[in-house]
Amino acid sequence: MDSQAISLVRSSFKAIAAVPDGPQTLSRSFYALLFARYPEARDFFPAAMDEQRDRLIAAVQYVIERLEEDSGQILAYLAQLGRDHRKYGIEDAHYVAVGNSLIAAVEQFPSTEPWTDELEQAWRDVLAVVAATMMDAANAESGPPAWGATVIEHLQVRKDVSIIRLQLDEPMMYTAGQFVSVQVPSRPRMWRYLSPANPANDQGIIEFHVRRVSGGWVSPAIVTQTLVGERWVVGSPLGDLGIRYENGRDILMIGSGTGIAPLRAQILQMSQRGQDRRVHLFFAGRYPCDLYDLGTLWALAEQNPWLTVVPVTEEDEDPWWYTGPGSAGMPGMHRRLTGKVGQVVADFGTWAERDIQLVGSEAMINTTKFRLHAAGTPPENIRHDPSY
Numbered sequence: 001m002d003s004q005a006i007s008l009v010r011s012s013f014k015a016i017a018a019v020p021d022g023p024q025t026l027s028r029s030f031y032a033l034l035f036a037r038y039p040e041a042r043d044f045f046p047a048a049m050d051e052q053r054d055r056l057i058a059a060v061q062y063v064i065e066r067l068e069e070d071s072g073q074i075l076a077y078l079a080q081l082g083r084d085h086r087k088y089g090i091e092d093a094h095y096v097a098v099g100n101s102l103i104a105a106v107e108q109f110p111s112t113e114p115w116t117d118e119l120e121q122a123w124r125d126v127l128a129v130v131a132a133t134m135m136d137a138a139n140a141e142s143g144p145p146a147w148g149a150t151v152i153e154h155l156q157v158r159k160d161v162s163i164i165r166l167q168l169d170e171p172m173m174y175t176a177g178q179f180v181s182v183q184v185p186s187r188p189r190m191w192r193y194l195s196p197a198n199p200a201n202d203q204g205i206i207e208f209h210v211r212r213v214s215g216g217w218v219s220p221a222i223v224t225q226t227l228v229g230e231r232w233v234v235g236s237p238l239g240d241l242g243i244r245y246e247n248g249r250d251i252l253m254i255g256s257g258t259g260i261a262p263l264r265a266q267i268l269q270m271s272q273r274g275q276d277r278r279v280h281l282f283f284a285g286r287y288p289c290d291l292y293d294l295g296t297l298w299a300l301a302e303q304n305p306w307l308t309v310v311p312v313t314e315e316d317e318d319p320w321w322y323t324g325p326g327s328a329g330m331p332g333m334h335r336r337l338t339g340k341v342g343q344v345v346a347d348f349g350t351w352a353e354r355d356i357q358l359v360g361s362e363a364m365i366n367t368t369k370f371r372l373h374a375a376g377t378p379p380e381n382i383r384h385d386p387s388y
Contacts, residue, residue: 082134086145174237256360298332342368
């Protein structure tokens with residue numbers, strides 16, 4: 001893309017972001033224009049739009065900020081979005097509708113940035129590349145846009161954490177470490193991204209670990225209302241986490257809470273295929289009871305000498321409101337370290353020769369990256385998926 005066009009679009013979006021609630025105002029205006037001009041587009045979206053608006057702005061900002069610095073990464077990200085959007089039944093004409101509505105929303109935004117023909121053309125050029133990349137990736141796919149699945153087990157391991165196992169109508173081939181979107185019957189058109197906790201298999205069994213997010217729309221329904229036999233829809237696999245077998249480097253994995261799922265899937269895959277590289281896994285939580293899957297991971301470490309599991313919690317005791325089984329007797333808990341996981345990991349050294357994966361909340365990822373960078377870890381060694 002033309003560097004001048006990128007500069008103009010970036011400056012324009014920064015002016016919007018500088019206004020209090022500017023991005024949110026832009027998002028509301030965009031969807032109002034889209035639904036008014038293209039009423040059929042409303043059927044693609046849920047009744048409650050708050051989360052969808054936030055997701056749009058996060059995606060737009062992520063792309064605009066990285067257009068020039070890392071075009072390869074952005075094009076790969078956009079291609080994944082295009083493949084993911086197949087589940088909605090979106091066609092090429094819908095991308096035109098979205099682009100026109102977004103440009104109209106930017107033009108109408110009450111900003112000090114003057115709207116000129118040059119700025120409009122810059123937005124059109126950038127959005128044309130975005131749309132073309134997404135459309136090309138979607139049209140190149142030959143597999144199903146989504147998979148039907150039946151819940152075969154629901155295990156509530158904590159009041160706010162459930163393990164859900166499903167039988168896919170047909171096997172899905174995904175890379176251990178990737179994530180998918182799911183739609184549950186109690187929340188139609190409200191998709192939630194989850195990482196399979198097991199590697200792909202010929203039986204089509206897929207397992208998710210889900211934590212109830214306070215105030216969330218989908219996760220509370222999954223944790224408290226999922227019934228064996230109900231039907232889910234699962235979108236195409238996304239993300240580029242996973243073992244890079246070609247570089248032969250040892251691996252450092254850091255996962256917090258249910259963020260352990262994609263790391264667990266990779267470890268299970270490695271234990272099945274056999275390998276000779278060392279893996280250090282730090283499994284973190286605020287309280288000991290947050291390490292709900294430590295028993296499984298510890299058993300894997302005992303069976304595979306290349307795997308080291310280190311439990312980390314910020315607190316030494318479970319909270320007063322926790323009524324589940326005691327954590328003290330959990331396998332591996334005797335090796336638990338106390339502290340913020342980023343600092344604990346950085347205290348071990350730079351990990352400069354490791355391929356590093358981070359999975360958890362945005363705050364945990366950012367803090368851990370900062371600690372590792374400060375300890376001398378090369379930034380290019382660290383990988384995590386973008387937030388959606």
